[in-house]
Amino acid sequence: MAETARHPEPRYGNRPTMKDVAARAGVGLKTVSRVVNSEPGVTPDTERRVQEAIDALGFRRNDSARVLRKGRTASIGLVLEDLADPFYGPLSRAVEEVARAHGALLINGSSAEDPEREQELVLALCARRVDGLIVIPAGDDHRYLEQEIKAGIATVFVDRPGRIDADMVLSDSFGGARQGVAHLIAHGHRRIGFIGDQPRIHTATERLRGYHAAMTDAGITVEDSWVSLGSTDPDRVRLAAETMLSAPEPVTALFSGNNRVTVTAVRVLAGRERPVALVGFDDIELADLLGITVISQDAAAVGRTAAEHLFRRLDGADHAPARVELPTRLIPRGSGELRPS
Amino acid sequence: MAETARHPEPRYGNRPTMKDVAARAGVGLKTVSRVVNSEPGVTPDTERRVQEAIDALGFRRNDSARVLRKGRTASIGLVLEDLADPFYGPLSRAVEEVARAHGALLINGSSAEDPEREQELVLALCARRVDGLIVIPAGDDHRYLEQEIKAGIATVFVDRPGRIDADMVLSDSFGGARQGVAHLIAHGHRRIGFIGDQPRIHTATERLRGYHAAMTDAGITVEDSWVSLGSTDPDRVRLAAETMLSAPEPVTALFSGNNRVTVTAVRVLAGRERPVALVGFDDIELADLLGITVISQDAAAVGRTAAEHLFRRLDGADHAPARVELPTRLIPRGSGELRPS
DNA sequence: GTGAAAGCGCTAACAG
DNA sequence: CTGTTAGCGCTTTCAC
Numbered sequence: 201m202a203e204t205a206r207h208p209e210p211r212y213g214n215r216p217t218m219k220d221v222a223a224r225a226g227v228g229l230k231t232v233s234r235v236v237n238s239e240p241g242v243t244p245d246t247e248r249r250v251q252e253a254i255d256a257l258g259f260r261r262n263d264s265a266r267v268l269r270k271g272r273t274a275s276i277g278l279v280l281e282d283l284a285d286p287f288y289g290p291l292s293r294a295v296e297e298v299a300r301a302h303g304a305l306l307i308n309g310s311s312a313e314d315p316e317r318e319q320e321l322v323l324a325l326c327a328r329r330v331d332g333l334i335v336i337p338a339g340d341d342h343r344y345l346e347q348e349i350k351a352g353i354a355t356v357f358v359d360r361p362g363r364i365d366a367d368m369v370l371s372d373s374f375g376g377a378r379q380g381v382a383h384l385i386a387h388g389h390r391r392i393g394f395i396g397d398q399p400r401i402h403t404a405t406e407r408l409r410g411y412h413a414a415m416t417d418a419g420i421t422v423e424d425s426w427v428s429l430g431s432t433d434p435d436r437v438r439l440a441a442e443t444m445l446s447a448p449e450p451v452t453a454l455f456s457g458n459n460r461v462t463v464t465a466v467r468v469l470a471g472r473e474r475p476v477a478l479v480g481f482d483d484i485e486l487a488d489l490l491g492i493t494v495i496s497q498d499a500a501a502v503g504r505t506a507a508e509h510l511f512r513r514l515d516g517a518d519h520a521p522a523r524v525e526l527p528t529r530l531i532p533r534g535s536g537e538l539r540p541s
Numbered sequence: 542m543a544e545t546a547r548h549p550e551p552r553y554g555n556r557p558t559m560k561d562v563a564a565r566a567g568v569g570l571k572t573v574s575r576v577v578n579s580e581p582g583v584t585p586d587t588e589r590r591v592q593e594a595i596d597a598l599g600f601r602r603n604d605s606a607r608v609l610r611k612g613r614t615a616s617i618g619l620v621l622e623d624l625a626d627p628f629y630g631p632l633s634r635a636v637e638e639v640a641r642a643h644g645a646l647l648i649n650g651s652s653a654e655d656p657e658r659e660q661e662l663v664l665a666l667c668a669r670r671v672d673g674l675i676v677i678p679a680g681d682d683h684r685y686l687e688q689e690i691k692a693g694i695a696t697v698f699v700d701r702p703g704r705i706d707a708d709m710v711l712s713d714s715f716g717g718a719r720q721g722v723a724h725l726i727a728h729g730h731r732r733i734g735f736i737g738d739q740p741r742i743h744t745a746t747e748r749l750r751g752y753h754a755a756m757t758d759a760g761i762t763v764e765d766s767w768v769s770l771g772s773t774d775p776d777r778v779r780l781a782a783e784t785m786l787s788a789p790e791p792v793t794a795l796f797s798g799n800n801r802v803t804v805t806a807v808r809v810l811a812g813r814e815r816p817v818a819l820v821g822f823d824d825i826e827l828a829d830l831l832g833i834t835v836i837s838q839d840a841a842a843v844g845r846t847a848a849e850h851l852f853r854r855l856d857g858a859d860h861a862p863a864r865v866e867l868p869t870r871l872i873p874r875g876s877g878e879l880r881p882s
Numbered sequence: 883g884t885g886a887a888a889g890c891g892c893t894a895a896c897a898g
Numbered sequence: 899c900t901g902t903t904a905g906c907g908c909t910t911t912c913a914c
Contacts, residue, residue: 328616
């Protein structure tokens with residue numbers, strides 16, 4: 201086991217390189233490269249000999265070197281809030297499928313809704329020179345990214361606009377919330393509560409705006425106590441809901457701002473005697489059986505669209521940054537059609 | 542915009558390199574490297590000048606080159622079945638958290654339960670020289686991986702054993718299923734149906750084995766028509782369930798082999814007049830409100846454990862491959878406590 | 883405290 | 899059809 205003094209720790213477990221393969225096959229380095237990359241200009245016989253050496257040695261091309269030379273990593277980064285959130289699973293999978301179709305791998309990171317962590321992740325991805333980046337912004341200051349984008353890392357913002365000039369794929373939060381609240385109003389409600397995510401988050405405020413729009417359309421004056429924005433922590437949401445429902449003049453319906461809020465709201469309502477109407481933003485698995493009326497957005501479509509835009513950029517498209525807004529859909533299942541008691 | 546003839550396409554959008562920074566700061570290349578990597582031996586004054594050049598140029602270290610030199614990519618690969626499956630979201634997130642704590646990024650890929658695609662993914666990850674690999678096997682032949690493992694890519698198999706000698710983290714599928722079926726038997730059922738995933742999948746057969754064990758323990762002879770293995774496609778599961786429930790001597794209870802099967806089973810049962818008992822493997826969001834009794838496995842714990850094992854290997858542990866089996870937990874919520882009608 | 887030189891493993895360019 | 903050379907941007911080594 202005599203190792204050279206220069207490399208006391210064998211790299212990559214001493215994997216064979218193209219040079220080793222070339223030596224064993226008795227050909228030049230470039231010929232091996234040709235075989236490995238299926239480039240033309242190698243006789244079947246030479247190819248066979250090279251292939252044998254590859255198999256015998258267990259050679260596997262080192263993509264790090266390749267990347268360094270070619271300048272493309274064939275990988276894209278996806279920074280989202282939380283991979284464990286059922287909304288982001290399908291989104292992520294859709295991005296992955298598109299990436300796969302383009303021969304790229306997906307590096308995934310969760311920001312946990314922390315702007316610093318988002319930046320840290322994005323910059324790490326940039327240092328890896330991912331070809332492109334799909335970001336669901338946690339923070340609202342993306343100046344740190346401008347440099348990177350200018351330097352050539354294609355970027356698409358998803359779900360929330362990124363405050364800088366780049367492609368964007370969003371769901372129609374405003375319109376969806378407005379429709380959902382209008383639906384409750386149409387069923388006789390006037391005292392409607394809104395429980396949403398932190399106001400720092402764009403979708404949260406957009407949905408709140410939709411709520412206000414629907415209320416205003418109906419000539420209803422919103423009382424402060426009907427609105428609660430904050431973390432989606434179950435305890436926080438539970439308290440907010442209980443408070444609205446136990447007030448002297450309680451709300452008769454709730455609009456929940458996203459899937460995390462909805463599941464807690466459903467649990468709270470399940471524990472109460474008087475039925476309270478509910479419409480939630482985002483569909484949830486088994487919501488059909490529970491009869492939960494929702495505003496559904498297609499997470500997979502969002503992811504797919506974003507990824508397609510990204511690869512269009514990578515393939516050279518250089519039109520002005522596009523802003524795509526995907527429609528939402530109201531799915532009535534019972535909870536949103538309850539009348540005030 | 543006169544570019545050199547050799548590089549018609551600017552790499553990385555012509556990003557500055559350490560050399561550029563060095564030139565601008567009027568120092569040597571190595572000094573820049575020292576500053577970038579916070580190595581000691583640089584005067585505060587020099588450091589400041591270098592830092593200024595870095596900021597002015599918008600320099601960001603190219604990790605591809607670093608990786609090539611250092612032999613470690615600070616990234617790990619996770620190959621699972623489907624990122625969109627609610628079981629894998631939390632698992633993936635848990636892996637990511639551990640990776641993050643070790644300064645590594647996560648490259649994620651879905652095999653879609655296709656052995657070829659699994660292999661393709663794994664080999665792509667190996668070519669990138671990920672430091673480690675967590676694989677939820679789709680296929681059952683992993684000889685292609687032996688070479689890679691020998692070459693130094695630490696590997697942990699998750700959820701299903703990988704048929705080769707490596708670390709493994711599993712849930713107790715056999716024990717969990719046995720307990721779940723025994724629970725149904727304890728509530729008076731004898732004609733119990735089992736609907737599971739494809740027999741190619743290890744957990745599917747383990748859970749079936751658990752079913753048989755519980756039935757045997759109770760002296761019940763299982764009839765062929767009570768067992769159905771196959772894809773988790775809703776149509777397939779629906780048909781299987783309907784068939785068992787509509788037989789001349791119908792089953793009075795169902796055990797569903799995973800979360801995908803359970804959601805369809807719940808829908809089928811919801812549409813029937815006579816109540817049928819159900820216990821499902823894997824917990825599901827809102828299952829509490831629907832009163833679904835489940836055998837719960839902690840996806841996050843599985844992911845965390847696997848990742849911790851992996852990094853222990855990467856940090857030099859070289860004990861014999863370990864096999865960890867995580868316990869499951871029966872959560873009675875009503876559907877499993879129904880008596881035969 | 884600092885820097886020049888070599889080289890990681892590969893691909894681009896160019897000769898033969 | 900094949901091989902040689904240079905160099906991607908960084909870290910390592912070693913000399914100053």
